[in-house]
Amino acid sequence: MNIILFGPPGAGKGTQSDKIVEKNKLFKVSTGDLLREEIRKKSDQGKKIEEIVNAGKLVSDEIINKLIEGIISDSRYENNIIFDGYPRNLKQAESLEILLQKYNQKIDLVFSLSVPLDTIIKRISGRVVCSKCGNTYNQFFNPPPMNNDCCNNKNLKKRGDDKVETAKKRYETYQKSTEPVLKYYEKSGLLKNISGENKIDEISNKIAHFINLIQG
Numbered sequence: 001m002n003i004i005l006f007g008p009p010g011a012g013k014g015t016q017s018d019k020i021v022e023k024n025k026l027f028k029v030s031t032g033d034l035l036r037e038e039i040r041k042k043s044d045q046g047k048k049i050e051e052i053v054n055a056g057k058l059v060s061d062e063i064i065n066k067l068i069e070g071i072i073s074d075s076r077y078e079n080n081i082i083f084d085g086y087p088r089n090l091k092q093a094e095s096l097e098i099l100l101q102k103y104n105q106k107i108d109l110v111f112s113l114s115v116p117l118d119t120i121i122k123r124i125s126g127r128v129v130c131s132k133c134g135n136t137y138n139q140f141f142n143p144p145p146m147n148n149d150c151c152n153n154k155n156l157k158k159r160g161d162d163k164v165e166t167a168k169k170r171y172e173t174y175q176k177s178t179e180p181v182l183k184y185y186e187k188s189g190l191l192k193n194i195s196g197e198n199k200i201d202e203i204s205n206k207i208a209h210f211i212n213l214i215q216g
């Protein structure tokens, strides 16, 4: 089973995809995480990517498609992927289709988490990520644990693109480039719309329900 999870920045894609991975033993492909890894390496390409990401724009399709082909062509992940934050525009959706056909696979389910801009701003401005274990917290809604060896002040960091102005730009980019992709999957009948404003467990139960239907 291959799944795509859509949603504007701060919609809870990361949280939900981690839950789906846990329950269904899928392999998560977050293009945002892959790009942040490249940024951390401080390579020439990483520096260019950082500029684009921090401006709230999309990284070139060429870079993204190369990352994705490396994963889809790897038989360890065959028919066992959840895409988080990909595809981000129609061109990427088309090349995903071609790649999946090439490796005899398909998309089985597409989820879209919808969240309005004012909620996104609140979520993003409080978001901190532990650079050691990758756990994500929100200083207002889901604060990090006290006296923790791992998720403490030393390791908790804000993402470079989690500033209010960048968040607004990322939301605009989502509306302009990514929402047309939702229509593409709506036509194929794979799209399930879920409110991202519900409680985390309510959302994951809804997602699990649709996955169970597919699995029979």
Ligand code: AMP
Binding pocket: 009, 031, 032, 033, 035, 052, 053, 054, 056, 057, 058, 059, 060, 064, 084, 085, 086, 087, 088, 092, 161, 170
């Ligand atoms: P995310 O972690 O999914 O919110 O992604 C963070 C940033 O990485 C985005 O705002 C984009 O600048 C970049 N990015 C992530 N995925 C893609 C993609 N599929 N295509 C282009 N840029 C991407």
